[in-house]
Structure formats: C-alpha cells, structure tokens
Amino acid sequence: MYRSDSVNDDSDRTAFRKTEKKYKLYYDPNTKSSKRKKQPRPVDLSEVIDFKSITESFATNGDLPVGVSRLECHFDRPVFCLDDCPGFYFIPAALSIEEQCRWIKESLVSFPQPPNRTNHNAFYGAIPDLFNAAEDRRLLVEEEKIAGEDNSTDVDVNVSSHRWASSEELASSLSGNTCKSISASVLLRKLRWSTLGLQFDWSKRSYNVSLPHNKIPDALCLLAKKMAGPAMSVGEEFQPEAAIVNYFGSGDMLGGHLDDMEADWSKPIVSMSLGCKAIFLLGGKSRNDEPLAMFLRSGDIVLMSGEARERFHGVPRIFTDTENAEIGPLEKQFSGEDDICYLEYIKTSRININIRQVF
Numbered sequence: 001m002y003r004s005d006s007v008n009d010d011s012d013r014t015a016f017r018k019t020e021k022k023y024k025l026y027y028d029p030n031t032k033s034s035k036r037k038k039q040p041r042p043v044d045l046s047e048v049i050d051f052k053s054i055t056e057s058f059a060t061n062g063d064l065p066v067g068v069s070r071l072e073c074h075f076d077r078p079v080f081c082l083d084d085c086p087g088f089y090f091i092p093a094a095l096s097i098e099e100q101c102r103w104i105k106e107s108l109v110s111f112p113q114p115p116n117r118t119n120h121n122a123f124y125g126a127i128p129d130l131f132n133a134a135e136d137r138r139l140l141v142e143e144e145k146i147a148g149e150d151n152s153t154d155v156d157v158n159v160s161s162h163r164w165a166s167s168e169e170l171a172s173s174l175s176g177n178t179c180k181s182i183s184a185s186v187l188l189r190k191l192r193w194s195t196l197g198l199q200f201d202w203s204k205r206s207y208n209v210s211l212p213h214n215k216i217p218d219a220l221c222l223l224a225k226k227m228a229g230p231a232m233s234v235g236e237e238f239q240p241e242a243a244i245v246n247y248f249g250s251g252d253m254l255g256g257h258l259d260d261m262e263a264d265w266s267k268p269i270v271s272m273s274l275g276c277k278a279i280f281l282l283g284g285k286s287r288n289d290e291p292l293a294m295f296l297r298s299g300d301i302v303l304m305s306g307e308a309r310e311r312f313h314g315v316p317r318i319f320t321d322t323e324n325a326e327i328g329p330l331e332k333q334f335s336g337e338d339d340i341c342y343l344e345y346i347k348t349s350r351i352n353i354n355i356r357q358v359f
C-alpha cells in the first residue's frame, strides 16, 4: 500500500500519479548530500482545497466557493459536499481535541493489540504491548524455538516466538548468544496498519471472517454511526464491522486506490484524521482523471459513499514541519509528563482510522 516513487519519467504516468508526484515529499537535491539539514522541496499548495478556511468564510459571510455546497442536514456542525462528486462529504473539525487525543491513544495502545493484526504479524507474529514496551525502551527478543514446541499463542504459524526484554537484561543474560533483537520504539515507528473488527487479509485483499477478532470498541462504533449520519438514507443506521488504522510517518504516502472489498458500496466509509496535516487526493473512476487535492487536519472526517466509492483516492503527503503540521492544540494536550511518548510520536506522524460496514 505504501510505496516509494522511483520512476522519473512523467510520460507514462496517469493524471493521478502526476498529482501524487506533485505533492509527495522530495528533498532538495542540493541539501541531500551536504552537511546542511535536508530541506523538503517547496511545493505549490495554492490549488489545495482548504475546508478550514471554507468553514471560516462560510461562518463569517455565508460564502462558499464554486462547486462546494453545505449539506442540509440535522447535524450539529457544517457538512460540505462537492457538487461534482455525489456521495463525498467533508466534516471539518468533527472531533473535539479530547476525542482526538483519545483516539490517538487507542490507536497506539489498544488497537495494535492481538488478536487485531498489524503489518508486523507477517514477520514477528503477534506482538502484545508494543506501545508500553516502546515507552519502557524495551527490546523484542527472538527466542530459538525448541523442536516440536507448539507455539499456539501466535496467530501466524511459522513465526519465531519472542519476548520483551530490557536492554540491561539482554546484555547480562544473552552474552555470547546469537539471538536477534529489535527495539520496541523502532517497531512502533514501523507500525503501518492495524485492523479492528473483521480482519482484512492484505495478501488476498479480502476479509477473512475466520481470523480471530474482537468487536470494534463500542465507543468507536457509536462515534462512527453518528458521523456516518449525513451519508445514510433516512431510517438506516451504519453498522461498523471492520476498521483499518493507517499510521503515517514523514515521507509515507498511501497510493491511489479504491476500497472495493465491501459488499454494499451505498454505505459510507467513515474516515477520521488524527495528528499531522495531510493532503488527500480525490480522483475519478479512472486513474487518468485529474484528482482534486484537499487538506486533511486532525479531527476532520471524510465520508465516501455511493458513487464516490468508485473514485480513486490516496494520501500523497503528510506535513511534519512546525509551520504546516498544525498540531499545536494536540501538543498542548499531550504536554503532561505521562504523555511524552504520545507527544513524541504524533509530532511527526498522522493516524487515519477508517471504519467500514462489510456486509
């Protein structure tokens, strides 16, 4: 899903790829090999739709840009639509700062907990307590398997068993041993996704209902049901059955794609943004259609339902610099001593939780 861009020739790119390339983080070649701090290549953001400023000018004088409307609905905050894109809804600042902090914490502490799967499963098997281990600066140690041992606590077969150890413990007990270890903070930085509720099998690009799973937490279900409201038909209620949590670090991107594994595309995907500001691209039904670019800030919610679900979309850029990240309120909220690890993480990261009705 996350890929780096190594092709340089523009001629064989689709319109979507060209726009991805326009916004993707590249470093200024003059600073790359020099001793100066690497500088991001400047990018023209003048064409990026900014729903925060649209909300402000709408509140001040009722003005909306051409092509943008406000949805008439019984919702307690403005919901915007794009005239040319039925089924797409943008709810700026939908989550309070307290809600943002809560879901950032859950995304880091409880959502990656087994039986939920993460990108680390394929290599390491299930890893419990990753965030706490990172806070405690622990190491994940691979233990040699005893022949014939049944490793039944691991979700995957054919994976090494492992345990957490402090670095001191490792030094004293394993001297001369060839066992491998990796620090929890590196694993946390390399966390790319976790899945809640029905588990998604990325290798088959389908839901695998036979994989062990927990229900999506009630509080997240309630929130998703409420937020899905503007995209639901009268009398219908959204049923959250699965969620994918995406974790982005500086330079990460989510390439253009469709979410097409759910049975009923009339139901929305409820997608919430947390942490550093990002650019979202909303394309057309073909990758050759030029996408619209828009900012996604912490607390924004996007709904994609009906026709909008047939549109390619992706995230080519997150901003981690002080000027553009726009995470001041989160930094303030995480300024307590107990929250230092969340603060360190979110300063250079973005989290997206997207919640789906599968059937």
Ligand SMILES: O=C(O)CCC(=O)C(=O)O
Pocket (backbone or CB within 6 Å): 244, 246, 254, 259, 271, 273, 280, 296, 313, 314, 315, 352, 354
């Ligand atoms: O990160 C986002 O805002 C979009 C996520 C997304 O498109 C997806 O997971 O399918």
